[in-house]
Amino acid sequence: MKTLLGYLGSVLILGSATGLLSDHLGGFRLFGFVRFLVPAGHEMAGYVVLLALGVLLAIPAARQG
Template sequence: MKTLLGYLGSVLIVGGASGLLSTWIEGFRLFGFVRVLVPAGHEIAGYSTLVVLGVLLALPAARHG
């Protein structure tokens, strides 16, 4: 369970960060699934939320693992 939370947290962190980069740098597309998770017009807030959720999921896994 701890490793699953760690992996999921890592994917959300990287996905949110790549979404922020694709918002700021046109043409940068690394993870395509994050566009489905974030509503149109709210990209900055949505990708930032993904990064925060990823950190919140990865922290307990890192502390106990």
């Protein structure tokens, strides 16, 4: 279960970070599925929330080793 949380947290961190960069720089989307998790018009706040959620999911997995 801890490895699943670690993988999910990593995917959310990477996806939201690339979403923030894509929104800010206007580039392509590497992890395009993350935009379906964020409501239209609230991309920046949604990506920040997903980034925080990814960190919160990855912390317990990192603590357990």
